[in-house]
Amino acid sequence: MTPPQRRRRYPVKQEPPAEPLRERPADTEDADGNEGKRKNPERLYVITGAVQGGDRASLDLVTLIVARAEPPPSASPEQSVLLRLCKDPLSVAELSAYLNLPFSVVTVLLTELLTAELVQARYPIIRESLADRSLLEAVMHGLQKL
């Protein structure tokens, strides 16, 4: 039996398969949908309170966030919860999971907290910055303990 054969892709930019555009009028919000969960994206924008197109801190999924202060009285409920959750370091991905908010929304909320110096960000070690092999060896030792 022969397995199917992969063809190497040419460096030509391939367009993603055409998706049928699923626009619908704004006033039929509860139109039935059976693919994925559908939400009104407008409300995400409202939660973040951010100006559209505003700068966001470059936060990775695994940037660790640590609270530097108690929530001030002026903090929004979302910000207060974020500050409470990251008394100990917690990744942006975990914050997104516990808050049940999309990653992009959490990064906007965190950008505000970073600007206000209420949280500290500990940036991840990424592949390009790998200075030596000691990090790889540390991960291998860590995995062996599992």
Next chain:
Amino acid sequence: MDFKSSDTIPGPRTEDRLPSSTQAAVKIVVVGGFGVGKTTMVGSVSEIRPLTTEETMTQAGIGVDDNYGSDSKTATTVAMDFGRISITDQLVLYLFGTPGQERFWFLWNGLFEGALGAVVLIDTRRLEVSFDVIGRLEECGVPFVIAVNAFPDAPRYPIEDLRSALDLAPDIPIVECDARRRASSRDTLMTLMRFLHSIKMTKASV
């Protein structure tokens, strides 16, 4: 939006908290088609209960992420499961089970670019669903290993036939695994780490 009030969001269990000494994280991506066992693999080695991060995508806004303010678009939620392994008091490893469909990857900025490497999980009954993933990793220069999740009723091919079918360079490791078993999933991650280490050594000696 399912946002709950502050009191009802439990946050991490005590045993799922990271020590305050944790300074940095690294990540590995487990990628493969729907149903090949990405979540199973992440769950079998994770020290925390696997979690899910979501991202919302508007159908009309593919490639554009600043249209939250518009009101006539349909939003689709794409989910990604992840787990965590403590390496030292200072270092923590995250594992992300990433959807195989390329068009979702841009949703999480830097997901692949910053990763140490990737495990491409394949099911020999549907080898072709991993072709795009492999092509994309090659284009991004992300080092990867192939893990064949050994489903009982899946056809078994000699490793060299798989290498040829997937058109892989001779140095790319191909291993069999059982994603349900912690030891097997850990060994797969070790294979990736050894591969990354060997790349590092080769580069260092040039």
